[in-house]
Amino acid sequence: xxxxxxxxxxxxxxxxxxxxxxxxQAVQTVPVSWRPPLPGTAEALAKVLADxxxxxxxxxxxxxxxxxxxxxxxxRRASEVLEAGTFLHAGPPITWERxxxxxxxALIGAMLLEGRAGDEHDAAxxxxxxxxxxxxxHEHAAVxxxxxxxxxxxxxxxxxxxxxxxTAYCSLNEGLGKVLRYGAYGPEVLERLRWMDAVLGPAxxxxxxxxxxxxxRSLIAQALQMGDELHNRNRAATSLLxxxxxxxxxxxxxxxxxxxxxxxNGNDHFFLNLAMAxxxxxxxxxxxxxxxxxxxxxxxxGTDFGVQVSGxxxxxxxxxxxxxxGLYLGTYGPDDANPDIGDSTITETSGLGGFAMAASxxxxxxxxxxxxxxxxxTRSMYEITLAEHPAYQIxxxxxxxxxxxxxxxxVARTGLLPVVNTGIAGRVPxxxxxxxxxxxxxxxxxxxxxxxxxxxxx
Amino acid sequence: MSSDAVLVRKGTYHDSVALMRISRALxxxxxxxxxxxxxxxxxxxxxxxxxxxxxxxxxxxxxLIAVRAHDTRAAVEEADRRLTAGRHPEGAxxxxxxxxxxxxxxxxxxxxxxxxxxxxxxEYAFAxxxxxxxxxxxVMIFSDGVPAAQERRLKExxxxxxxxVMGPDCGTALIGGVGLGFANVLGPGPxxxxxxxxxxxxxxxxxxxxxxxxxxxxxxxxxxxxxxxVGGLSTLRALRMLDEDPATELILLISKxxxxxxxxxxxxxxxxxxxxxxxxxLPEIDLTxxxxxxxxxxxxxxxxxPSWPAWSGKQSRAKTIxxxxxxxxxxxxxxxxxxxxxxxxxxxxDYGDDAYTRGRxxxxxxxxxRVEALSxxxxxxxxxxxxxxxxxxxxxxxxxxxxxVARTPATVVIALIGTEGDxxxxxxxxxxxxxxxxxxxxxxxxxxxxxxxxx
Numbered sequence: 001x002x003x004x005x006x007x008x009x010x011x012x013x014x015x016x017x018x019x020x021x022x023x024x025q026a027v028q029t030v031p032v033s034w035r036p037p038l039p040g041t042a043e044a045l046a047k048v049l050a051d052x053x054x055x056x057x058x059x060x061x062x063x064x065x066x067x068x069x070x071x072x073x074x075x076r077r078a079s080e081v082l083e084a085g086t087f088l089h090a091g092p093p094i095t096w097e098r099x100x101x102x103x104x105x106a107l108i109g110a111m112l113l114e115g116r117a118g119d120e121h122d123a124a125x126x127x128x129x130x131x132x133x134x135x136x137x138h139e140h141a142a143v144x145x146x147x148x149x150x151x152x153x154x155x156x157x158x159x160x161x162x163x164x165x166x167t168a169y170c171s172l173n174e175g176l177g178k179v180l181r182y183g184a185y186g187p188e189v190l191e192r193l194r195w196m197d198a199v200l201g202p203a204x205x206x207x208x209x210x211x212x213x214x215x216x217r218s219l220i221a222q223a224l225q226m227g228d229e230l231h232n233r234n235r236a237a238t239s240l241l242x243x244x245x246x247x248x249x250x251x252x253x254x255x256x257x258x259x260x261x262x263x264x265n266g267n268d269h270f271f272l273n274l275a276m277a278x279x280x281x282x283x284x285x286x287x288x289x290x291x292x293x294x295x296x297x298x299x300x301x302g303t304d305f306g307v308q309v310s311g312x313x314x315x316x317x318x319x320x321x322x323x324x325x326g327l328y329l330g331t332y333g334p335d336d337a338n339p340d341i342g343d344s345t346i347t348e349t350s351g352l353g354g355f356a357m358a359a360s361x362x363x364x365x366x367x368x369x370x371x372x373x374x375x376x377x378t379r380s381m382y383e384i385t386l387a388e389h390p391a392y393q394i395x396x397x398x399x400x401x402x403x404x405x406x407x408x409x410x411v412a413r414t415g416l417l418p419v420v421n422t423g424i425a426g427r428v429p430x431x432x433x434x435x436x437x438x439x440x441x442x443x444x445x446x447x448x449x450x451x452x453x454x455x456x457x458x
Numbered sequence: 459m460s461s462d463a464v465l466v467r468k469g470t471y472h473d474s475v476a477l478m479r480i481s482r483a484l485x486x487x488x489x490x491x492x493x494x495x496x497x498x499x500x501x502x503x504x505x506x507x508x509x510x511x512x513x514x515x516x517x518x519x520x521x522l523i524a525v526r527a528h529d530t531r532a533a534v535e536e537a538d539r540r541l542t543a544g545r546h547p548e549g550a551x552x553x554x555x556x557x558x559x560x561x562x563x564x565x566x567x568x569x570x571x572x573x574x575x576x577x578x579x580x581e582y583a584f585a586x587x588x589x590x591x592x593x594x595x596x597v598m599i600f601s602d603g604v605p606a607a608q609e610r611r612l613k614e615x616x617x618x619x620x621x622x623v624m625g626p627d628c629g630t631a632l633i634g635g636v637g638l639g640f641a642n643v644l645g646p647g648p649x650x651x652x653x654x655x656x657x658x659x660x661x662x663x664x665x666x667x668x669x670x671x672x673x674x675x676x677x678x679x680x681x682x683x684x685x686x687x688v689g690g691l692s693t694l695r696a697l698r699m700l701d702e703d704p705a706t707e708l709i710l711l712i713s714k715x716x717x718x719x720x721x722x723x724x725x726x727x728x729x730x731x732x733x734x735x736x737x738x739x740l741p742e743i744d745l746t747x748x749x750x751x752x753x754x755x756x757x758x759x760x761x762x763x764p765s766w767p768a769w770s771g772k773q774s775r776a777k778t779i780x781x782x783x784x785x786x787x788x789x790x791x792x793x794x795x796x797x798x799x800x801x802x803x804x805x806x807x808d809y810g811d812d813a814y815t816r817g818r819x820x821x822x823x824x825x826x827x828r829v830e831a832l833s834x835x836x837x838x839x840x841x842x843x844x845x846x847x848x849x850x851x852x853x854x855x856x857x858x859x860x861x862x863v864a865r866t867p868a869t870v871v872i873a874l875i876g877t878e879g880d881x882x883x884x885x886x887x888x889x890x891x892x893x894x895x896x897x898x899x900x901x902x903x904x905x906x907x908x909x910x911x912x913x
Binding site for chain 2: 003004005006007008009010011012013014015016017018019021022024025027030031032033034035036037039042045046049050052055376379380382383409410413414416
């Protein structure tokens with residue numbers, strides 16, 4: 001009963017006058033900068049917050065998320081895991097009719113790569129006719145950057161969670177500029193994909209058979225301390241990966257070693273796809289805990305921004321994807337930008353990317369700001385997350401763990417939306433990347449999830 | 459020539475006390491006749507209508523700025539300046555732009571604290587209080603309008619976490635010499651108070667203070683704690699805490715009569731305590747009697763409770779008593795005593811009730827509604843009212859109320875609840891009300907008896 005034996009230090013929330021009355025008595029206070037919750041959420045919040053399952057459910061879900069131990073265990077051709085006649089894509093489910101430019105471009109490219117169409121018009125016609133089943137990556141234990149299109153002759157990283165046993169897949173990163181994931185499908189794009197199928201994929205498969213599983217949690221933790229946030233900046237992580245792989249690449253595929261190493265070295269984002277799959281095994285481990293209000297996926301298909309919540313199964317809650325705010329390449333500008341696209345927001349969902357911005361001062365200019373803006377972004381995310389990551393730490397914040405585990409009730413209470421770092425795809429199919437920056441998720445995706453949680457709360 | 463301006467700022471929230479202060483500052487600008495900056499609740503829209511403004515369409519979540527002035531633009535600009543100035547809480551130094559002020563109790567609790575004081579509008583209090591309990595911190599819920607089921611849930615959670623929940627609708631507490639909410643300046647002493655009535659506790663402790671007897675702690679539990687629905691969970695915990703507190707020699711429990719089932723539990727619990735417990739169950743005894751019994755139990759003399767007869771000595775022509783109160787228990791006590799005179803007892807309104815505080819500051823801070831009530835009173839009325847001093851209350855209630863007392867044709871009797879240590883200066887307040895024509899008592903029961911004798 002120490003309450004009665006010490007002069008209290010008081011957290012005050014609400015009327016400022018009562019805080020002042022305490023300070024007039026020389027009492028130390030911590031005033032909460034309180035505002036009413038998002039419009040229309042008060043009733044649902046009261047129900048969800050009073051759900052007796054919620055606290056324990058969230059503790060379980062977020063501990064599963066942060067205790068995941070992702071290992072890169074193999075590289076496999078997508079045809080081994082993909083159902084015939086199916087392509088995967090990023091974000092919540094989408095049809096050809098509603099697909100944006102870069103999504104259509106990537107699907108056309110995949111049709112051409114797979115030899116299922118003679119030219120781009122033929123490809124578009126066949127896709128419109130529904131010859132291919134379009135399925136979200138997320139529903140097949142996968143994540144895809146940008147358009148996220150996966151077709152049978154692409155290769156996938158296979159990541160296993162050593163703690164909870166889950167598996168996740170992600171494609172191999174093609175590099176920058178004119179690439180399929182940004183909706184480009186010209187000859188050089190297809191040529192590179194064919195080389196990846198014939199050379200890179202088999203080489204990495206052979207390499208991993210020599211190295212054995214690679215501890216991605218450890219690589220990510222190191223990269224954060226070397227200035228990456230693992231979404232828009234993966235330079236340190238890619239370098240670390242290259243060090244781990246190089247000797248085995250030389251031994252496994254001596255004839256192709258130079259081109260393989262040169263390809264990885266020439267692409268600072270090579271590690272991004274591994275970071276995404278590593279994030280995916282963690283967030284999947286946190287799925288399906290009844291009563292939990294933890295966000296387990298945020299993903300965009302270029303048209304809709306969707307979220308999934310642990311206590312709500314595989315349901316998507318969506319709102320329109322926004323156009324990112326950022327810096328543009330060359331002569332491109334905001335008019336060339338497609339709305340937000342890609343599964344890479346899985347990094348934010350697991351406490352990386354925008355949430356770890358304070359670890360990555362080198363990228364703040366992408367988002368048009370100062371280092372203090374990056375620090376502010378990360379600090380603000382502690383307001384809407386349930387935990388601090390035990391392994392992913394930020395040196396500049398005194399090695400505080402990154403904010404992890406977005407809670408829809410905290411989003412509704414604070415009105416703060418997740419900070420998302422992203423690339424920007426060209427609006428017109430075939431364009432490729434036009435820039436990179438920050439994007440705001442649509443608030444209705446979170447409020448819709450909250451209302452649904454309220455319906456399920458007893 | 460003055461004109462009206464009414465603006466609606468969509469979805470902009472400020473707490474009602476901050477808004478009342480801005481309204482007051484605008485009113486003091488030269489050329490401003492009326493200024494009201496308030497959330498667009500039904501009550502506030504009604505007041506605006508009564509003031510003759512054209513009322514726009516607005517939701518309770520919107521902010522209203524209404525001014526009648528020679529230069530409405532200057533007044534609105536001043537309102538906006540003050541509204542944005544209040545955006546940045548003091549304590550967040552400007553040279554540390556990267557600092558994130560806590561937006562919820564949950565994140566504030568990470569900074570380390572001993573106690574949480576929640577005073578958000580009642581419909582939002584549950585989230586903040588639950589954060590506190592889950593962080594293992596005791597919480598005082600000043601907010602009213604919290605549903606009983608939520609109160610029960612919070613107190614059950616608190617049982618599991620072994621922390622005290624004071625409230626909801628807990629107006630006052632004193633812990634380790636620190637006053638929380640509406641809090642009189644009280645000296646240290648042997649009496650520990652557990653109170654299901656905020657103003658009840660204030661009345662009793664102020665009288666004890668006058669008699670030279672201090673308190674160890676005052677733990678409020680909320681007016682519903684001893685109901686069957688809530689089950690007295692906080693009362694039982696508060697009793698145990700005071701029993702273990704070495705500074706507490708006598709425990710005084712102030713409450714309305716509990717439900718019979720809860721009463722048995724409380725009695726069982728009291729029987730097991732080492733510290734003697736005095737039960738002051740209202741209205742079996744009045745608050746002044748409770749203070750007197752406490753003094754007797756401690757073997758201390760009972761003094762005369764100070765009062766100041768009306769300055770003018772004018773003959774009362776009042777026929778009806780109108781209670782214009784800010785404290786619920788004080789209002790009920792006064793109604794009961796003055797009402798004993800049968801038909802001469804009149805209408806009592808507790809302006810501290812939920813119905814009047816939604817989207818408005820408490821009447822202990824904001825005098826507007828009670829000033830209006832005084833202006834509506836007739837010569838044949840006797841207005842019986844409380845004025846409560848202490849931290850958190852109006853820094854100078856006489857400044858706004860004494861003028862209204864002087865202007866009303868009614869006879870006015872005031873129960874002045876405060877101590878000589880309170881920042882408002884008890885004697886100066888008493889003198890101002892007396893000069894305005896009121897009779898002033900430090901005992902609410904005596905004020906009510908005096909009122910009854912005048913009609």
